[in-house]
Amino acid sequence: MQRECGTTKQYVEQKRRLRGQQPIFIGPDEQRYREFDLDKLHEHNLKIFGDVFESLIGAVFLDSQCVEQTWQVLKRLIEPYIEIYADLDTLQDHSRTLLLEMWNQKPYLKNLTCKHKTEELENGERSRLIGVVMDNSSKYEYTVYHETFTKDAKSKVRTFYKHFYKLVKKFVDDVDLMDESKQRKYIGNARNVSDALNKIWAKE
Numbered sequence: 001m002q003r004e005c006g007t008t009k010q011y012v013e014q015k016r017r018l019r020g021q022q023p024i025f026i027g028p029d030e031q032r033y034r035e036f037d038l039d040k041l042h043e044h045n046l047k048i049f050g051d052v053f054e055s056l057i058g059a060v061f062l063d064s065q066c067v068e069q070t071w072q073v074l075k076r077l078i079e080p081y082i083e084i085y086a087d088l089d090t091l092q093d094h095s096r097t098l099l100l101e102m103w104n105q106k107p108y109l110k111n112l113t114c115k116h117k118t119e120e121l122e123n124g125e126r127s128r129l130i131g132v133v134m135d136n137s138s139k140y141e142y143t144v145y146h147e148t149f150t151k152d153a154k155s156k157v158r159t160f161y162k163h164f165y166k167l168v169k170k171f172v173d174d175v176d177l178m179d180e181s182k183q184r185k186y187i188g189n190a191r192n193v194s195d196a197l198n199k200i201w202a203k204e
Contacts, residue, residue: 053077095161099168106172111136111188114168116160125151129160131167133197135190142194145201170200 061070103114113134120127131145145164149156171193175183185192 095158095165099161099165102165102169102172106175108175108183108186109193112190112193116157116164117141121148127151127156129156131160131164133190133194135188137188140190142190144194144197167197167201167204171197174200 057070057074060073061067064070099114103109103112113136115132115134117130117132118127119130126148128146128148130143132141133144134141145167147160147163149159153159175186175196186196
């Protein structure tokens with residue numbers, strides 16, 4: 001006998017109230033919540049879960065020989081995650097995305113590019129991620145931040161961008177408070193922007 005699954009409905013309702021959180025399933029009818037951190041999500045090897053999920057759906061279809069019944073099972077399984085990943089506010093809560101969006105919105109940063117490069121150290125035992133500001137005309141790059149990681153460190157890029165975003169945001173917040181005459185020194189000037197970012201980094 002098929003029992004009604006109230007867990008999905010309960011989760012969807014609570015998700016709307018607890019935006020930015022994800023459930024931890026402890027038992028059939030018991031849930032608790034923790035922060036939903038997209039920056040940490042990819043640390044886990046998700047391929048095995050994908051393989052299991054494909055096998056499960058395939059088994060349901062083979063047993064039922066019915067696309068409609070298979071879809072009902074699939075929908076019930078993925079509905080909570082559609083609620084999360086279809087939420088643009090949650091998806092955009094990502095340091096790299098926030099950094100690029102913030103950078104591209106500022107007129108005084110026009111014709112400059114903010115990005116990162118990776119440098120291998122000690123025959124690959126460590127790596128250094130370097131934040132740079134590039135002049136789009138000359139293609140000259142100025143280093144404004146760097147962070148070193150061990151070979152086995154997880155989430156290198158995501159961790160780097162968490163810190164890099166905070167640094168750049170501090171600069172942007174400071175410049176936004178200036179009047180236009182003071183902002184002009186940064187318009188298309190990668191050197192002045194990099195100098196300001198390096199000063200902020202040196203204080204942290």
